[in-house]
Amino acid sequence: MKQALEGIKVLDLTRVLAGPYATMIMADMGAEVIKVEMPGVGDDSRQFGPYVNGESAYFMSINRNKRSMTLNLKKEKAQRLFMDMMKKCDVIVENFRPGTMEKLGLGYDKLKEVNPAIIYAACSGFGHSGPYSQRAAYDAVVQAMGGIMSITGEKDGKFTRVGPSIGDITAGLFSAIGILAAINYRNQTGQGQKVDVAMLDCQLAILENAIARYVVTGEIPKPAGNRHSSIVPxxxxxxxxxxxxxxxxxxxxxxxxxxxxxxxxxxxxxxxxxxxxxxxxxxxxxxxxxxxxxxxxxxxxxxxxxxxxxxxxxxxTIDKVLENPQLLAREMVVEVQHPTAGNFKMPGVPIKMSETQGEITRPAPILGEHTHEILKELLDLSDEEISELQVEGIF
Amino acid sequence: MKQALEGIKVLDLTRVLAGPYATMIMADMGAEVIKVEMPGVGDDSRQFGPYVNGESAYFMSINRNKRSMTLNLKKEKAQRLFMDMMKKCDVIVENFRPGTMEKLGLGYDKLKEVNPAIIYAACSGFGHSGPYSQRAAYDAVVQAMGGIMSITGEKDGKFTRVGPSIGDITAGLFSAIGILAAINYRNQTGQGQKVDVAMLDCQLAILENAIARYVVTGEIPKPAGNRHSSIVPxxxxxxxxxxxxxxxxxxxxxxxxxxxxxxxxxxxxxxxxxxxxxxxxxxxxxxxxxxxxxxxxxxxxxxxxxxxxxxxxxxxTIDKVLENPQLLAREMVVEVQHPTAGNFKMPGVPIKMSETQGEITRPAPILGEHTHEILKELLDLSDEEISELQVEGIF
CATH class of the missing domain: 3.30.1540.10 (formyl-coa transferase, domain 3)
Structure with missing residues (x-):
């Protein structure tokens, strides 16, 4: 075993940011992540600019180390194939709006009947319970509702959104933690479970001392600018x-x-x-x-x-960050060779492990690049059977 | 097994924020976290205001679910006790400046000789390698160096620090992920390892599309205010x-x-x-x-x-966040009963697990509250032996 998560098979239905960020972290540490995408379209973020030779730089930077297969999950046969693959996998991750998987007949309750050891992680805006669970959210909405904007900004100035999509990213981090904890539980008991992470919940979890200050003093925390509230200079x-x-x-x-x-x-x-x-x-x-x-x-x-x-x-600024000698020494700026986009810089793996250092072994996949390979590998299908599925528009 | 990390014993030498945040996440999911603190002083954040009946609200909000023992690790006998405890534990976490543990004779190289299965996690400003590794860092410094300030703020306005200490918190999250991945590896191989997470590295890892945009277009990203860069409204x-x-x-x-x-x-x-x-x-x-x-x-x-x-x-604002019906329905605002501080509100556990839901089973510990109990439990010491250690000023 060369990697900490080697041998863990992840069926990855996620798109855009929060979900793909979670599965990227796992892939970086050796998990086998199979990205399952809609034929023809794929992950929405494949359409997000800027592009390098037609490939989305955004997509490439958070989908390295994963393979891609297409599967039209709206078709019954594709759903059956998915079920069969799921039996051979350890983890499913999705970040659809709650209820979407149930509509496809692939809700957790159904999946666990077939594979009780499956770990099913759902990462959504507001979570799978509570009065807002059916609502859609964007990063900007959870940053607004979750309070972080109200404590970011110039002193007594306007409430300010955090530049990167911290709403998505922290939900991705907590999802990865939940999945790994569930893997530990499964290693001990053989039992899978559902892990439900909400972007809004995670915003509350990262407010740090703002909550303690408010609860104790009753004063509503405001943007404090760049100066420390109690230390000088x-x-x-x-x-x-x-x-x-x-x-x-x-x-x-x-x-x-x-x-x-x-x-x-x-x-x-x-x-x-x-x-x-x-x-x-x-x-x-x-x-x-x-x-x-x-x-x-x-x-x-x-x-x-x-x-x-x-x-x-x-x-x-970002140009200087990418030249920082400490970050370069820590291999935090890596160049990945992509078949069509060429050489492309992105962040390295921030978790440094003495025995099982994560690494980037493959660039982000082209849409459906590994469909054949995965169908053979997981389901042992013949070339003929695969061709038939293709003709039927299953992938 | 009721909790995902039940049975995992963590010796926790961390203080202030990044390290304690990582061990809180583990404690929330059932890990047995033993906070080892300096006699008389303890975690620096015990001195951070505001206070409730003399207890730091800051400290209480990130040290729930942990027990505390004191141990003066500058004394040789305390170091021997620590080594003996380490043999019975699974994980050590520290967020000292690199080199501190070596000076105490407790560096990873020594510990692994005694217990090769130990997982040693170090969370520091710049990491345990590279030209900056000996430097001290604060959240404000890594937010500045890591680029997030340069893309946060009003449109074309001043570079702005993110309100919560996102430099510490993301390092805590990545540390927890690294530890859990190392636990998986150890479950398979019996082998421990060192996990080295740097706050600065983690800042690079959360810059999202800013890096891709710069790498592709050559334009240096700036603060963009609260408006989405390409979607209206x-x-x-x-x-x-x-x-x-x-x-x-x-x-x-x-x-x-x-x-x-x-x-x-x-x-x-x-x-x-x-x-x-x-x-x-x-x-x-x-x-x-x-x-x-x-x-x-x-x-x-x-x-x-x-x-x-x-x-x-x-x-x-924070007052409204704590009243939000979705967060309340998700049990994200919990009240913890503290023996001296009384009832105290804090964020709940953001990872919702169907089989092993994390929970807050104990408030943050008083300094050294569990020294006796832990010395008996882990080392089987008699009351007499413990009294002697106390007289010698070992704890």
């Missing part, structure tokens, strides 16, 4: 040519910081001796630091503060 | 008394939306017939919709748009 400052994040989280770091910026006198200044004092005298202190930081370039300050051991960082 | 609009997020993601929803707002004429208007046209004629279309939405209250529009099946949502 802990925010971005303008440099001669840009901006830098400085995070001197305690008194020791404060002293190191003062030395690094050649303001040793601040260390002994009674007004700034402790963090509570720095907080209290922030209106006085900030301009002193700001003037100093403006004197040199970001690059200069990065070197000076790194040497002094003061936590800091450039506020990188 | 898909953004917040002001109502008579607040704001509402409206997400009409395709032409069918566009028609439903026009009917719901009594602008049927827009459906047939050639300027707005398709999404590309609505995008192109956005400057004309937006004011029409904006005027209409201003006519009624948020509450009115929520009802009207829900009835019409148009995805939408209020932009909730």
């Amino acid at each position: 802990f925010e971005p400052f303008e440099t001669a040519d840009g901006e830098i994040m400085i995070a001197a989280g305690n008194d020791v770091l404060w002293a190191k910081f003062c030395e690094a910026i050649h303001c040793q006198d601040l260390i002994e200044d009674e007004k700034y001796k402790t963090n509570p004092l720095r907080n209290q005298n922030y209106p006085l202190l900030r301009p002193i630091i700001a003037d100093k930081i403006k004197e040199k370039t970001t690059e200069d300050w990065l070197k000076i503060l790194d040497a002094a051991g003061v936590p800091n960082g450039p506020i990188n | 898909f953004e917040p609009f002001e109502t008579a008394d607040g704001e509402i997020m409206i997400a009409a993601g395709n032409d069918v929803l566009w028609a439903k939306f026009c009917e719901a707002i009594h602008c049927q004429d827009l459906i047939e208007d050639e300027k707005y017939k398709t999404n590309p046209l609505r995008n192109q004629n956005y400057p004309l279309l937006r004011p029409i919709i904006a005027d209409k939405i201003k006519e009624k209250t948020t509450e009115d529009w929520l009802k009207i748009l829900d009835a019409a099946g148009v995805p939408n949502g209020p932009i909730n």
Whole structure:
């Protein structure tokens, strides 16, 4: 066994982001993910730009390491084939609107009758229970409803959406966790189960201290900008040519910081001796630091503060992120060779494992690229039988 | 077995957020998490306000379901006890600065000699390899360096930090995934391993389409505000008394939306017939919709748009989130009884499992609450031996 999830077979009905993100994580760690797509169309995100030689860059970046087969699940014969494949698999993942699988005759209740060991993961906007369960959601809707927008933004400014689709992505992460926990349970008991993850629920789960603050003080948390609410200095400052994040989280770091910026006198200044004092005298202190930081370039300050051991960082745009030496050393920027799109950069595998390091062994699949291969492998069909299915429009 | 991770013993050396978040997820699903803290002080976040009867609300909200023992790991005898406990455990999790465990004589290389099946998870700012590995990081630093700030904010506005500490939280999520994958591998092979997760790596992993867009077009992504970059209407609009997020993601929803707002004429208007046209004629279309939405209250529009099946949502502040009927129905707001803090609200368990639903069975522990119990349970020490250790200041 070279990979942590080797041998785990996943039938993947997901599309767009939340579901495909979950199955990508599993595929990155060696699970055999079979993407089942509608003939002719496939995952909606195959239509999302930008394109490279006709292939969606969006799709390619979250469907690596998976194989693709097509199957028209609206046809009865295709549903039977799906059932037969399901018997040979460990996990099913879907992110349809609740009820869709039932309409296809492929709801969890039916599947578990045929294969009680199956793990069925459903990732949806609002979950498979509760008054909103039948509603459609988009990332923007759950970010709005879930509270994260109300605490993101400039100080006392407009409620702001988080740039990446964090509503989808965190649901994908929690789904992967739920599936892996269910695999552990199955390894012990032989019993499968349904894992139901809602994007909205996950938003609540990542609000961090905002809930505790509200529950205790009764004050409704607001956008707080880029400054730490109680530590000084802990925010971005303008440099001669840009901006830098400085995070001197305690008194020791404060002293190191003062030395690094050649303001040793601040260390002994009674007004700034402790963090509570720095907080209290922030209106006085900030301009002193700001003037100093403006004197040199970001690059200069990065070197000076790194040497002094003061936590800091450039506020990188995406081009700079992809050139960051630490991320490159950690193989977090990888180039994948795609048959039609050519070489294509994407994030590497963020979980580093000493015995079973995940890797990218294949690019995202062309629609239906592996239909024949999978039908043979899982169902032992002959070339003739496969040709007949094709003629009937089953795939 | 009632819980998915029942029987898995975790020695938890983590503090503050990323590590404790990972072990909370595991504890929520039944893992036995033993928090090992420094005598007298404990997890730094015990000092983070706000407090309820002297207990940190912050600490309580991410350390439920765990037990606490104290152990002064700077003392040799404590290190020996730790080694003995480690032999009886499955997982060790720490989020110290890399090198700290080695200095204590408890590095992974030593631990695995004694227990090759141990899974050792380290969650740090920059990871255990690469040129930055010895540096300290805070959430603000990795949000800055990792690119998410550069794509969050008002359109073409200032780079904005995501409100919750998404740098810590996503690292916690990926750590939990890595640990569970390693458990699967160990279930098959008996072999443990080290799982090394860096906050910065995880930031890259959640940038979504920003990387694909940059790699393909060469254009550096910027903050895009709250409007979808290519779909119309898909953004917040002001109502008579607040704001509402409206997400009409395709032409069918566009028609439903026009009917719901009594602008049927827009459906047939050639300027707005398709999404590309609505995008192109956005400057004309937006004011029409904006005027209409201003006519009624948020509450009115929520009802009207829900009835019409148009995805939408209020932009909730935290107080409203905690009252949301869907979240309440999904048991995502739970009240935990704490011995000194009393009743205390926090997020529920976002992974809903049909056979092994996670639950909150105990509140966050008082510092060292379970030292005696754990020393007896894991090491079979007598009351006398435990008293001696206490006198020696081992815990």
